[in-house]
Amino acid sequence: MSQVRAPFSLPRILLYVFLLAVCLISIFPFFWMALGMTLNPNEVVKGTLIPGDQFLQNWDKANNNYNLPLFFANSLIIAVVTVVVGVTVNAMAAYGFEKFQSRAREWVFGVLLLTLIMPQIAVILPLFRLIAAMQLLDTYAAIILPFTMSAFVIFFLRQNFQMFPKEIMEAARVDGAGEMQIFWGMAIPSMKAGIASAAILMFISQWNSYLWPLITILSDKTKTLPLAMQSMMSAYTVEYGGLMVIVTVSLIPVLVVFLAMQKQFVAGLVGSIK
């Protein structure tokens, strides 16, 4: 008879207990946040583990007193446009750098990579003055345009394009295909996973963006969810129940993308580490 390892040794049980405890800490704020949507402000702070009956009131407050639909729409428009423009521009650049290598372009690529180390706060001060001079303050363009080009995404996609064989490009050229046709018709469709990771990465960083919108958004009409949450939190009397609704709603799109595309999500977030 072959030896069978005991399925329930004591150290193993302790290990699982430890992991469960850690997972509980990890997940508790989410659970408490969802619960908070059903409570009155006082109960949110003091905490209770029993769902309350205030959900409709809180939902109503978030939507009518705090204009959740507008802020959600603003966040969504800004994130989606950033992804569409950003992925296009960065994928083109990644493809250009990888498939049409030249000394001059390698030099440009090097300069782009150098900016990866620039701390955000140092770029944002002069950038703010530029955006103000362009009269773009308090517009979607102010939040979208400066963050469409991403050196990291170009770097990430360039590595992905290494897999796309040059022979296919040459064969297509012989058949009379233009370079844009080859790019859009053959290179992009073969890179779905990489593009998805890049899109997720750009979506999340724009969806969660805080410092830049904080200084460029001046009115409610362009306000995004992180700013809406922050201003609710700094109100004299904090409407905790409604706030919990907005916090939860702000997490849902990211959660959905994460659960639906875990592999690409982690690849995008963790980047090109192997």
Next chain:
Amino acid sequence: MRSRGAFERYLNRSGWIFVAPAVALFAVFMAYPILSSLYLVTRKWKGLTDSFIGLGNFVRMFKDSLFWDSLGHNFILMVVQVPVMIALSLLFAVILHHGVRKFRGAFRLILFLPAITSLVAYSILFRILLQTNGLANNIMLDAGLLTQPIAWLNDPFWANVTIMVALTWRWTGYNMIFFLVGLQNIDPEIYEAAEVDGAPKVMQFFRITLPLLLPVILFSLVTSTSGMLQLFDEPNILTNQGGPANATMTAALYIYRQAFVLSSDFGYATSMSYVIVLLAGVLAIIQIRVLGGRNK
């Protein structure tokens, strides 16, 4: 048939067409602002007008104790929180990789979950949870772990602890993913050989796992440190604008407040941001050394 030279020119032109949009955006929204900051640092703002001040901003900076205190807070948070977080990430990664088989995927997913929350959202959640009359204190009081509530957000010491706890919650699972990838790349035969030689598990960890993961650990260390250097969202929201009494004021938050809240002295704010650039540059050099060493 096209000549060789004409084809080369065609390829070169195509290459530029592909990179042009990104390079144009880069020039306008990155290169130009960075270059224009060289002008900003020589100016002093008074209200809406500005005048030449030469190196005066830097002289002022050296005498500004609140700026250096803020930078000091960055370093304290960095030195305490980063090692704790990395040790925890490593522990969870090793447990998930070597210790358990059942529910491994579920554990990994749950531990990673905090990494998807926005910094604003989790800062708000922790700020509510950690109010003096809030849930965290109530649970610990009920469990008998505390005899009186801790002023998490209103005491200078505890406010720093709060930020560290929150950061650890947010980033441990994220770093764990790097370590899990690193562990997967270690050949299991190495452990089998160690088993045969009768090496105890603890020795295997220190002699095999740790040295082989060192590049990934250093990578996490450098990225976390660089993140800590730029810490902004947490002290602004979680501890309410660097409070109490500037105890959690960080350099980035102080710079932001100089430019947009207390005054609009862009010259002075930009000058201070140069210190962060300098420190980030040093970190980057370390990072390149580390990663460069890895690829050899």
